[in-house]
Amino acid sequence: MGGESSRDQSLKYSFFNEEEQKMLKSDYERGGVEQVARLIQNKLGDLDNTEFNIAVTGECGSGKSTFINTMRGLHSDEEGAAETGMVVTTMEPTPYRHPNFPSFYLWDLPGCGTNRFPMNKYPREMKFERYDFFLIISSIRVTVNDLKLVKEIKRLGKNFYFIRSKIDNDFRSLREGGRKFNEEELEKIRNYVVRNMQEAGIPSPRVFLISNFDLNQFDWKWLNDSLEDDLLNINKCVHILPNLNLKIVDKKREKLKIRVWMLASISEEVGAEAVPGVSLGCDIGILIGGIIHFRKCLGLEDASLQALANRAGKPVEDLKAVVNTPLLGEITPDLITKLQCSVAGSICGAGSSFLVTYKVLNDALDELTENARRVVKSILDLSTFFSEEELKQLKSN
Structure with missing residues (x-):
C-alpha cells in the first residue's frame, strides 16, 4: 500500500538514473527533439559494446596462429597475417580483425603451460575476463593444460x-x-575428445575436427x-553481425523487441515528472x-547495404530497389507525430x-x-554467396 510496484521500480532504474533524467529534460529545452534523439542513440550505443573478442588459446605449437590466418583467408606470408613458425612466435596477446565481421577480433594468445607462461599464471596474465568467447586449439590429444583452460x-x-x-x-x-x-576413424577421434571433456565435468562440449590447410574437409563449415x-544469441552482437541470411535478420528482430519495451519504459520514466511540453518532445x-x-x-543504412552488396x-x-519504407529517409518530428496519431486511436488508453x-x-x-528480409531474398540467386543448404532453407522461408 502506497509503495512502488516492482514494475515502477524497474522503470525508474532500468535505463536513465535520476540525474540523467534531469539532463535529458534540460537538453531538450536547450536543443529540442534532435538533441534528445542524439542522446538516446548514444545511450543505446553505450549498451552495445561494438567490439567482440574471441580468444584463440591452447598449448604452444597447436596451430593457433595458422588457424587465425585460415579463418581470415590469409597465408602466413601475406601482409597482416599472424606470424607462424616452428619456434614460439606469439609472445603477447595480439588482436586480428575477423574478415566478415569488422567489429570482431580474433586474439592470438601465447601458448599456455610454457616456462614463460605457466598455467597457474596464464589466465590472469592473458586477462581472460576481457574475452567474450574462447577457441581452444589442440593438435594431438587432450592435455592436462587443455582441461585446465x-x-x-x-x-x-x-x-x-x-x-x-x-x-x-x-x-x-x-x-x-x-x-x-x-x-x-574421424568419429573415434571426436569421441575421445568428448569423453575427456565429459570426465572433466563438461557434459556437452562443442568439439570440431579440422585441418588448417583444407577448408573443404572435416568440420570447417560446421564450425x-x-x-x-551462437553469436546470434549474444545481445552485444545484434547490430554488428551482417545479414548473411534470414535467420540472422529474424534473430535481430527478436533481440530488438526487448529494446522496444526498454524505450517505451524510458518514455514513461521521463513523463513521470513531466514539464508541460517537454514529455511530448522527449517521446x-x-x-x-x-x-x-x-x-x-x-x-x-547505406554503409551496411554497400558492404552486403560488395560481398x-x-x-x-539492386538491394536498395527492394526497400520500400519511409523509415529509411530522414526521421523528422512531423513523421513521428503522424505515426503517433495513427496508432493512438487503436490503443485503449491512448x-x-x-x-x-x-x-x-x-x-x-x-x-x-x-x-x-527483402534485401536478403534479393541475393538468393547467388550460389557463391550462400551454400546450397542455406539457399534451400532461405527459399523455404
Missing part, C-alpha cells in the same frame, strides 16, 4: 569450442600405416555455422533515436506514453525487419 573458462561463466587441429596429420599417419581414414548461430526524440538505431542494427557481388542499387511509444516502435521494427 576449460575449467577456468567455465569458472568465468564463458563459452568455448574445443578445436582439434592438424587432422590432416592423422590422415597421413593412417595412410602410411596402410589404413584408410574414413568417417569411422563457421555453429559460431554464427518524439526517443522514437527518432530508436528507429535510427533499429535500422542500423538491421543493416539498412554478394551485386550493385548496391494517453499512455508507454503504450503509444511501444506501438509506434513495434510497428516500425516490424516494417524495417520486412525490408531487411
Whole structure:
C-alpha cells in the first residue's frame, strides 16, 4: 500500500538514473527533439559494446596462429597475417580483425603451460575476463593444460569450442600405416575428445575436427555455422553481425523487441515528472533515436547495404530497389507525430506514453525487419554467396 510496484521500480532504474533524467529534460529545452534523439542513440550505443573478442588459446605449437590466418583467408606470408613458425612466435596477446565481421577480433594468445607462461599464471596474465568467447586449439590429444583452460573458462561463466587441429596429420599417419581414414576413424577421434571433456565435468562440449590447410574437409563449415548461430544469441552482437541470411535478420528482430519495451519504459520514466511540453518532445526524440538505431542494427543504412552488396557481388542499387519504407529517409518530428496519431486511436488508453511509444516502435521494427528480409531474398540467386543448404532453407522461408 502506497509503495512502488516492482514494475515502477524497474522503470525508474532500468535505463536513465535520476540525474540523467534531469539532463535529458534540460537538453531538450536547450536543443529540442534532435538533441534528445542524439542522446538516446548514444545511450543505446553505450549498451552495445561494438567490439567482440574471441580468444584463440591452447598449448604452444597447436596451430593457433595458422588457424587465425585460415579463418581470415590469409597465408602466413601475406601482409597482416599472424606470424607462424616452428619456434614460439606469439609472445603477447595480439588482436586480428575477423574478415566478415569488422567489429570482431580474433586474439592470438601465447601458448599456455610454457616456462614463460605457466598455467597457474596464464589466465590472469592473458586477462581472460576481457574475452567474450574462447577457441581452444589442440593438435594431438587432450592435455592436462587443455582441461585446465576449460575449467577456468567455465569458472568465468564463458563459452568455448574445443578445436582439434592438424587432422590432416592423422590422415597421413593412417595412410602410411596402410589404413584408410574414413568417417569411422574421424568419429573415434571426436569421441575421445568428448569423453575427456565429459570426465572433466563438461557434459556437452562443442568439439570440431579440422585441418588448417583444407577448408573443404572435416568440420570447417560446421564450425563457421555453429559460431554464427551462437553469436546470434549474444545481445552485444545484434547490430554488428551482417545479414548473411534470414535467420540472422529474424534473430535481430527478436533481440530488438526487448529494446522496444526498454524505450517505451524510458518514455514513461521521463513523463513521470513531466514539464508541460517537454514529455511530448522527449517521446518524439526517443522514437527518432530508436528507429535510427533499429535500422542500423538491421543493416539498412547505406554503409551496411554497400558492404552486403560488395560481398554478394551485386550493385548496391539492386538491394536498395527492394526497400520500400519511409523509415529509411530522414526521421523528422512531423513523421513521428503522424505515426503517433495513427496508432493512438487503436490503443485503449491512448494517453499512455508507454503504450503509444511501444506501438509506434513495434510497428516500425516490424516494417524495417520486412525490408531487411527483402534485401536478403534479393541475393538468393547467388550460389557463391550462400551454400546450397542455406539457399534451400532461405527459399523455404
